Amino acid sequence: MSTSSLIWIVVAVVAVLAVALVVGVVLARRRRISLTDQEETPKATGYKAGSGITFAPSDHPVAERTEVDGQPGVGDDAAVPRDSVKRPLVDVALPDAVVVEPKAPEVPEPEVTEPEPIEDEPALDDIEPTAGRLERLRGRLSRSRSTLGTGLLGLLGAGDLDEDSWTEVEDTLLLADLGAATTMEIVEKLRAEIVSRGVRSAEQARALLREVLVEKLRPELDRSVHALPHAEGKPAVALVVGVNGVGKTTTTGKLARVLVADGRTVLLGAADTFRAAAADQLQTWGARVGADTVRGPENGDPASVAFDSVKRGIDLGVDTVLIDTAGRLHTKTGLMDELGKVKRVVEKLTVVDEVLLVLDATTGQNGLTQARVFADVVAITGIVLTKLDGTAKGGIVFQVQRELGVPVKLVGLGEGADDLAPFEPGAFVDALLG
Numbered sequence: 201m202s203t204s205s206l207i208w209i210v211v212a213v214v215a216v217l218a219v220a221l222v223v224g225v226v227l228a229r230r231r232r233i234s235l236t237d238q239e240e241t242p243k244a245t246g247y248k249a250g251s252g253i254t255f256a257p258s259d260h261p262v263a264e265r266t267e268v269d270g271q272p273g274v275g276d277d278a279a280v281p282r283d284s285v286k287r288p289l290v291d292v293a294l295p296d297a298v299v300v301e302p303k304a305p306e307v308p309e310p311e312v313t314e315p316e317p318i319e320d321e322p323a324l325d326d327i328e329p330t331a332g333r334l335e336r337l338r339g340r341l342s343r344s345r346s347t348l349g350t351g352l353l354g355l356l357g358a359g360d361l362d363e364d365s366w367t368e369v370e371d372t373l374l375l376a377d378l379g380a381a382t383t384m385e386i387v388e389k390l391r392a393e394i395v396s397r398g399v400r401s402a403e404q405a406r407a408l409l410r411e412v413l414v415e416k417l418r419p420e421l422d423r424s425v426h427a428l429p430h431a432e433g434k435p436a437v438a439l440v441v442g443v444n445g446v447g448k449t450t451t452t453g454k455l456a457r458v459l460v461a462d463g464r465t466v467l468l469g470a471a472d473t474f475r476a477a478a479a480d481q482l483q484t485w486g487a488r489v490g491a492d493t494v495r496g497p498e499n500g501d502p503a504s505v506a507f508d509s510v511k512r513g514i515d516l517g518v519d520t521v522l523i524d525t526a527g528r529l530h531t532k533t534g535l536m537d538e539l540g541k542v543k544r545v546v547e548k549l550t551v552v553d554e555v556l557l558v559l560d561a562t563t564g565q566n567g568l569t570q571a572r573v574f575a576d577v578v579a580i581t582g583i584v585l586t587k588l589d590g591t592a593k594g595g596i597v598f599q600v601q602r603e604l605g606v607p608v609k610l611v612g613l614g615e616g617a618d619d620l621a622p623f624e625p626g627a628f629v630d631a632l633l634g
């Protein structure tokens with residue numbers, strides 16, 4: 201074959217390949233799905249609400265469900281085919297509505313009972329001074345101390361801590377009910393400070409732990425109980441609120457006892473009209489400490505008893521009116537609304553200086569749930585944490601304060617008349633660490 205024939209053959213092959221390539225490209229373009237249109241579809245824009253929150257359409261819009269039986273299908277939001285048989289509309293017979301007319305309770309005049317001296321009760325002179333009560337009642341915190349204090353000091357004082365030891369520190373704090381957020385912060389701080397300060401001995405570890413725990417309890421908060429009379433002579437008014445059985449009546453009695461011991465005149469209001477025994481119990485406390493008790497009829501209007509108590513307190517010129525309210529189930533909206541009413545009614549006469557929320561330390565997380573609901577209904581000004589003597593979870597103090605942003609002002613450390621102590625972060629932590 202000559203050179204020129206070879207050239208012609210090569211040229212012919214190249215020409216055929218070029219034509220095949222052009223045809224292939226054209227066909228491939230035709231088949232390609234263009235996404236341009238979809239990409240150019242303008243997206244719905246978000247907007248910023250007055251609160252500063254940016255709202256935007258969801259990334260996963262909920263498609264219209266086409267199922268006919270109202271039941272979830274396989275997978276999330278599974279739908280049945282459009283052509284499935286649809287359920288027809290059916291008439292359902294509804295029962296006749298029953299209208300119950302509310303019965304207006306007859307509200308007789310509230311009674312005021314003079315205190316009767318009780319022979320075998322301690323005399324007023326026997327009231328223990330309140331200063332340093334928390335230190336003296338250190339023994340009562342023994343259960344919390346053995347979980348929290350002893351456990352932590354054992355771990356931290358042992359020298360170099362490995363990851364397992366830090367996990368144990370974390371677990372100890374969580375077990376004592378300090379809550380996840382506070383626990384993390386405390387562990388972080390301890391880890392950093394142990395290194396930066398070169399903590400070596402058990403004493404140094406104790407001092408550091410004390411400092412970190414006290415700081416978390418926010419010692420700067422005002423923990424004074426606002427129970428002293430106003431300049432114009434009107435009494436201070438304190439409402440004691442909380443759910444059943446947490447220790448409201450006991451706390452009201454103990455607080456009255458402290459005030460009377462300080463030379464104050466106190467009037468008690470038994471606004472727990474749901475339980476006659478509760479009013480009796482308060483009255484007994486009144487008799488013990490030398491304070492009158494205003495009570496209303498059983499099942500009467502608690503707000504009316506609260507109003508009468510404050511009115512009488514103003515008329516008598518007492519220093520403090522302490523109102524014990526009914527234990528409310530925080531889940532019952534009606535009862536909670538009533539608590540709001542008690543406060544509003546009293547405010548027609550004077551300001552409410554304190555709303556003390558009593559929480560039972562042994563109930564842990566449940567106490568926190570209660571606290572949130574009460575805080576929604578009335579502005580809580582202080583917390584009384586009772587039964588700290590009976591719990592290993594003294595760490596709840598940290599969580600309650602953090603959650604509500606309201607100081608723990610008093611702690612109940614027993615059933616005795618003088619087992620109420622002012623809450624002092626330093627003394628409390630010392631009692632915990634032993």
Ligand SMILES: Nc1nc2c(ncn2[C@@H]2O[C@H](COP(=O)(O)OP(=O)(O)OP(=O)(O)O)[C@@H](O)[C@H]2O)c(=O)[nH]1
Nearest residue numbers: 444445446447448449450527586587612613614615
């Ligand atoms: N161990 C211990 N028991 C306490 C403390 N405070 C109150 N209690 C006891 O808890 C129980 C309930 O106390 P109450 O004062 O009746 O509680 P409450 O909140 O008024 O209850 P209701 O009237 O039902 O709403 C009583 O047996 C008290 O003695 C405390 O600090 N420690």
